[in-house]
Amino acid sequence: MTAPDRPAGAAELKGTAVTVAGLGVSGVPAAKALHRLGAHVTVVNTTAGDKQRAEAAGLEALGIAVRLGDDAGSPARLPDGTELVVTSPGWRPDTPMFAEAAGRGIEIWGDVELAWRLRGPGAAPWLAVTGTNGKTTTTRMLAAILGAAGLRTAAVGNIGVSLLDAVLGEQDPTGESGGYDVLAVELSSYQLHWAPSIRPHSAAVLNLAPDHLDWHGSMAAYTADKGRIYQGNQVACVYNTADPATERLVREADVAEGCRAIGFTLGAPRVSELGLVDGLLVDRAFVPDRQGTAQELAGTADVQPPAPHNIANALAAAALARAWGVPPSAVREGLRAFRPDAHRIAEVAVLDGVTWVDDSKATNTHAAEASLAAYDSVVWLAGGLAKGAEFDELAARAADRLRGAVLFGADRALIREALARHAPQVPVVELERTDTGAMSAAVAAARELARTGDTVLLAPACASMDMFANYNQRGDLFAAAVRALAGPADQTR
Structure with a gap:
């Protein structure tokens, strides 16, 4: 295949035997795009449920080969004749199929790498965001600011909108760019691991804390994958002054001549x-x-919710937008227009002077710590995986x-033991039940503990899949249980 610093282009993929690992939100668009470009595509997936079979049927109708479950092998086998592997982000680096590919000298790309390689002439540059927490909020804030400046943009990547679809969709049949001026791109550590070639216009690492270490193998490997986002930056590498590890990544990055290190801080800013x-x-x-001099961009009241970590997200988004040349007025207008997604520090109700807040998206310790720091007196709902x-x-x-x-969920004992060591004065209610109805029991227990002026905060610090389909369901059940407490009174928000 082509050298990593050059786009592959449709012509070079035509006739190539490509194996796509994973039949999901990134694997399906990748398989379809490669098929349209003339590649010979085989999709492998180790599970074979109803959803996977339905997806497979749709791909097979297009002429794409699919191997599911036992047919794919467990672990999946590398199909004979494979010349390139394109993987979904969640497939671990130690997957035997990847070791086999590496042994044969076959490159492995993620869907983000594929999107980067397929950009057409004059394609929209990327303003990229990563970090342990705050990626989605910051990326959406950035898109709102860029939109307020009149730019054609979209929030894409790990945010749920396929970056590959965005890149290919912005080109007309002649290959000329025609869709976007600039893209706001959220990138996870998984995606960055499989994307060695991307070179954003500017990028930000918001923060770094232990997460997904079972996938990466170590904190050092996780950090190194995050740091890939700075490679080749052209204008600005945005870092968090409160997190020295993010600045170290900037210092270690090989960037374009003239690219600047730009910090963001919740204190008074220094130069740059x-x-x-x-x-x-x-x-x-x-x-x-x-x-x-310093240029006023917005007020803290323009950021909703105005919790400290969300103000930090806004500053990072503003830094990337300013790196693109957005005027100050657009920063204020974009932040005023932005509304956070569900389950991100969302106030559900105020009942008898107690505020109930859903931050089910706080799926790791770093996110939970930031959420807890926003309130003075908290009854904390936590637990999971x-x-x-x-x-x-x-x-x-x-x-x-x-x-x-x-506390609830499979690993609640870890939190209980930590509280016993460091906060023995804090009363703890531990729920043994692990069905979804446990959330109603948790809300009832929290009500008994809370006093006027307190915040009952769902910030689990854990993943949800032991008890719930995802963090969205967890948050929805929390909100429903809280609203059930309110009864007919109009106290919810």
């Missing part, structure tokens, strides 16, 4: 930083006189804020 001054988001990075995480640091930092804790 964005930060806060008297309740205002200000810019000392993209102004003519960085030494002597720990994904190898430890909870001592979180328990120690949250101890003074906790009125009580209600």
Whole structure:
């Protein structure tokens, strides 16, 4: 195949035998796109449920070969004649099929790498975002700001919109770009691992904390994959001044000549930083006189919700937008127009002076710590699948804020033990039941612990799949249980 720093192009993929690993939200678009480009595509997937069989039938109707379950092998076998592997992000690097491919000298691309290689002439540049937490919110804020500036844009990537579809959809049949001026691209550590060639216009790493270590194998490997986002940046590498590891990644990156390191901070900004001054988001990075002046961009009241970690997200989004040349007025307008997705610090109700907040998206310790830090007195609902995480640091930092804790899920004992070590004064209710009805029991227990002025906060610090379909269902059940407490009174929001 082609050298990593050059787009592959449709012509070079035509006739190539490509194996697509995974039959899901990224694998299906990749298979279809490769088929349209004339590649000989085989999709392998180790599971064979009703959903997978339906997807397979649709692909086979197009002439794409599919191997499911036992036919794919367990673990999946590399089909004979494979010349390129395109993998879904969730497939682990230690998958035997990938070792076999590497042994044969066959390249392995992710769907993001494929999208990058297939960009046409004049394709929209990428403003890219990664980090342990806040990626989706920041990417959507960025898209809102770019849109407020009148730019044709979209929030794509790990955010749920296929980056491959966005890249191919912006080209007309002659290959000329015609869809977007710039793309706001969310990238996960999984996606970055399989995307060695991408070179964004500018990029941000929001924060780094242990997550997905079972997939990456170590914190060092996880951090290195995150750092790939800075490689080849042209204008700005945006980092978090409160997280020195993000700045180290900038220093280690091989970037284009003239690319700048731009920090964001919740304090007063230094030169080449964005930060806060008297309740205002200000810019000392993209102004003519960085030494002597700062440009007002927005007020903290323009950011909803105005929790500290969400203000940090807004500053990172603003930094990337300013790197593109967006005027200050668009930053304010975009942030005012932005509304967070469900289950992200969402206020559900105020009942008898107690505020109930759904942050089911807080699926790791770093996200939960940021959420807990936004409130002074908290009854904390937590638990689920720990994904190898430890909870001592979180328990120690949250101890003074906790009125009580209600724990549920497969790994609840890890949180209970951490609280016993670092916050023994905090009353803990531990629920043994693991059916979805446990959420109603958790809400009832939290109500008994809460006092006027408290916040009952669902910030589980864990994944949801032990008890729920996903974090969305977990949050929905929490909100439903809270609203059931409200009864007919109009106290919900």
